[in-house]
Amino acid sequence: MKKKIAIVGAGLAGLSAASLLAKNGHDVTVFEKNAAPGGRMNRLVTEEGFKFDTGPTLLLMLSSLRKLFKKLDKNIEDYMELKLLEPSYRVFYADGTEFNSSTNIAMMTNEIREKLNGDADIESYLKFFSYLSRLYRLTIPNFVDRNYRRLSDFINPKSLYYLATLKMLGSLYGRVSNYFRDERLKMLFSFQTMYLGISPFEAPSVYGVVTYMESGEGIYFPVGGMYKIVESIQEIAVEYGVKFRYNSEVTKIEKDGDHASSLVINHSERETFDVYLVNADLPYAYETLLDETPKKNAVPNSGELKSSSSAYMMYLGTDKQYKHLLHHNVVFSGDYKLNLDDIFKRQILPEDPAFYVCIPNRSDASLAPEGGDSIYVLVPVPHKTPNIDWNRDELAFRERILNRMSDRLGMTDIRDHIVYEKTFTPDAWANEYNLWKGSAFGLSHSFFQSAYFRPQNKSKTLNNVYFAGASTVPGNGIPMVIISGSLAAERIEEDLR
Ligand SMILES: Cc1cc2nc3c(=O)[nH]c(=O)nc-3n(C[C@H](O)[C@H](O)[C@H](O)COP(=O)(O)OP(=O)(O)OC[C@H]3O[C@@H](n4cnc5c(N)ncnc54)[C@H](O)[C@@H]3O)c2cc1C
16 A cells, blocks of 8 residues: 655665655655755765765675665666776785785785785685675675564574574674784774774674675775765655655654654644654664654663764865875774774774775766865764863864874875865764764664664554664665665565555
């Protein structure tokens, strides 16, 4: 039966769900607080001609995007040109080693031998890679790309067998350490959990699937920028009849007994729907829109939900090109664990921060003015905490990052060449996108916040309220939120049958 469906938020999960539901014939309206779609997957175009994707820059697990396009009866190549980046990225270690990470096994073994004197670790790399590929192949269909309705969907003989044989539960760093001797390789194959905003010392080793997405399948880039993905899905959604209402913040979801009855928009207007799908960050939505306390699923008295880390961003336009940097560059701290503990345990601004630099015009020259670079800098930092007052601390932290870019990346004259600059703090993530505690990557991915235990995509108290996005199942990142949108749409269809 065709229904009138409201979607709160035009992030990637909201757009995916909207297009799928509209294709099935439903009457779908998306309410977005900001002036354009995409949420965290936003873009910034300056007068000088610098073009930045402001959030995600790494397109991993392309199969997820391909699957969405297939479900929408579309051919992805008609919408964007996808480039596989090779090498994937350049890593800068504190001892001066520069390592090119690649999906190409021959290149990787060469790099390990030549840069890390690691003949012994080459064997380990091949074994680890084989473990990762099995982990990935079994985890995605069995634990990620599926809805959970009851505990037995998660705890059953098959899943217990996988949990045990794939050793999914120790920390990823611990798992990687069982394979490698060189600390630099332990860092190289475990830091990817930071894409989920969780320390590799705390992330269950099942999140080695992210390491596999990167080192096994590779990093893709849509020519024109990551925002092409948003524009394409939004275009398809419109074609299937989705209505978009921008600058329309939902300020309340009103309830009537066991169901939601209407939305209040911008504190004034009220509209009624049959089904409500919330793409706004789940814990924020529970607290602010539904007046409920967000909880883990099926873990009684388990304390407050934990958030992921956040990101301090610098978008720099320079009138010079730093050609020794690739499209993606990772700079490790001199002390891997100390840096992570500063972020996750002590919750302070790291003294010697690790950071990531993206220069997209290396792959598509149209993304910066001639002779210049569009330089995106992401520094992992704690989510909002009383320990950090960004109004007070930002200037000094910015200086620290520019100093590190100078020392560690040889960008000694960077200050003289910045002609455009914008920064973005955890406070801004909270204000701009309603992200709970200013966490850039949603709820954390600890074991008791993963799979069945993660807040699920249907309300337990309201029978017509659903969720999609980084803080519900399966989790954070472009591939995951696309799956999240699809899972929510599937669940709505199943319940309507
Ligand atoms: C700095 C950064 C870098 C990242 N890098 C990568 C990467 O390289 N690769 C990768 O795969 N992933 C990356 N991610 C993660 C990825 O961006 C997210 O997982 C994904 O974009 C989240 O999509 P979403 O639909 O869950 O939520 P969102 O993007 O947060 O969308 C939710 C939408 O809801 C809107 N909204 C909120 N409240 C309301 C309301 N009350 N009424 C109406 N609208 C509302 C918001 O404005 C927003 O548009 C990165 C994230 C960040 C922040």
